[in-house]
Amino acid sequence: MPKDDRTKAAGPPANGAAKKGGAGPPAKTRTPARKKAAPKPVFRTGYVALVGRPNTGKSTLLNALIGRKVAIVSDKPQTTRISILGVKTTERGQIVFVDNPGIHKPLHTLNKRMMNFVYSALETADAVCLLIDATEKFGRGDEYVLEILRRVKTPVFLLINKVDAVRKDRVLPVIDRYKDLFPFREIVPISALRGVNLDLLEKLLYEALPESPGLYTEEEITGQSERFLFAEIVREKILKYVTEELPFVTAVYIEAVEKKERLTYIRASIFVEKDNHRKIVIGRSGSRIKQVGIEARQEIAEHIGHKVYLDLQVRVREGWRDSEDVLDLIEGQKG
Ligand SMILES: Nc1nc2c(ncn2[C@@H]2O[C@H](COP(=O)(O)OP(=O)(O)OP(=O)(O)O)[C@@H](O)[C@H]2O)c(=O)[nH]1
Ligand SMILES: [Mg+2]
Secondary structure (H helix, E strand, O other): OOOOOOOOEOOOOOOOOOOOOOOOOOOOOOOOOOOOOOOOOOOEEEEEEEEEOOOOOHHHHHHHHHOOOOOOOOOOOOOOOOOEEEEEEOOOEEEEEEEOOOOOOOOOHHHHHHHHHHHHHHHHOOEEEEEEEOOOOOOHHHHHHHHHHOOOOOOEEEEEEOHHHOOHHHHHHHHHHHHOOOOOOEEEEOEOOOOEOHHHHHHHHHHHOOEOOOOOOOOOOOOOOHHHHHHHHHHHHHHHHOOOOHHHHOEEEEEEEEEOOOEEEEEEEEEEOOHHHHHHHHOHHHHHHHHHHHHHHHHHHHHHOOEEEEEEEEEEOOOHHHOHHHHHHHHHHHO
C-alpha cells in the first residue's frame, strides 16, 4: 500500500458541535415520511504501535488511553523492555495499542531483544504513533528513529507529547521541522500526562483502521500475565529510587506466587550485575529495599484486592544482560 503523503497538523478538538440540518425549502405537502433505515455503524479494529525514543511518554500514553495502569512508567530511559498490549473497545471499534521499548542503538543482548520487539510491532501494526518529547531538542537519536520508520508501509502519526511542559509557541516550529522530514498522516500535539487531545487522537486513529470485528473480548484489557505485572511493579519502585547505571542493570524475576484465601505470598528476586549494585539497591541498613517493598506490596495488594506478603531478595547475576538464559527467564514471565 503506498504511503499516504498528506501531512496535516491537527488542532485541538472543536469546541462547538457541528450544525445539524441546513435550512432547506419547507415541505409544501405533508406526505407520510418513509422511515430510513439507520446506517449500520462501522466497526473498525486494528493494532496501533506506540514507538519513539526512550522516555518520550509511550507507556504514560498507553495507560491514559486504556484508563488504567497497564505499563510501568519512570523518569529513567529504557523502562519498557517488551511490547505491552492495551486493548480499548468502544462502540466505534477496538484499538489494540502496543506499547514498546524506546528506540535506541542496542549494545547488549537485552537491548537487541528490546529492539526486536519494536521491529515486530512495526511489522504487525495497522497504524504507527511516533511519540516525540516537546521538551527535548531534535538530535541524532530522532534521525535514527525516522530512518527506521521510513521502512514502514502503514500510516504514521506524529504525536508531539508533553505539550503541557512547553510554551505554546515552541510547538509550531517542531511541526514545521517534522512535516518536511517525513510524510506523516497527521501531526497531533498531545499531553499523555494531562490527557490533552487524546479524544482527537483516537478519532483520527479509527479513521486509519480497517473495518473489521474485534479481536479480543471487552474484558480483555492486556495480554500480560499477573506474574509479569508484579515483577514490573517491583521494578518500577526500584527505578524510582536509583540513578546512573542502576536502572539499566536491574531486572525482577518472580520466583513464586502462592494465593491463599486472604493473603498472596510473592517471592521475587532482583537481579543486578555487581556486588556494589546490590549494596545500592539494599541501601543503608536495608532502607531502600524496605521502601521498595512497602510501595510494591501496596500497589500489588490494591491490584488483587487483598493482603500481600512480598519477599524480596537482591542477587548478583554477572552479565545477565547478555545471558540468553536469564533473559528467557525474565521474558518468560509475560505469559
Ligand atoms: N510533563 C509531561 N511529562 C510526561 C508526559 N508523558 C510522560 N511524561 C513523563 O515522562 C517520563 C517518561 O514516561 P514513560 O511513559 O515512562 O516514557 P516511555 O516512552 O514509556 O519510556 P521508555 O519505556 O523508557 O521508552 C515520566 O517521568 C512521565 O511522567 C506528558 O504528557 N507531560
Ligand atoms: Mg515505557
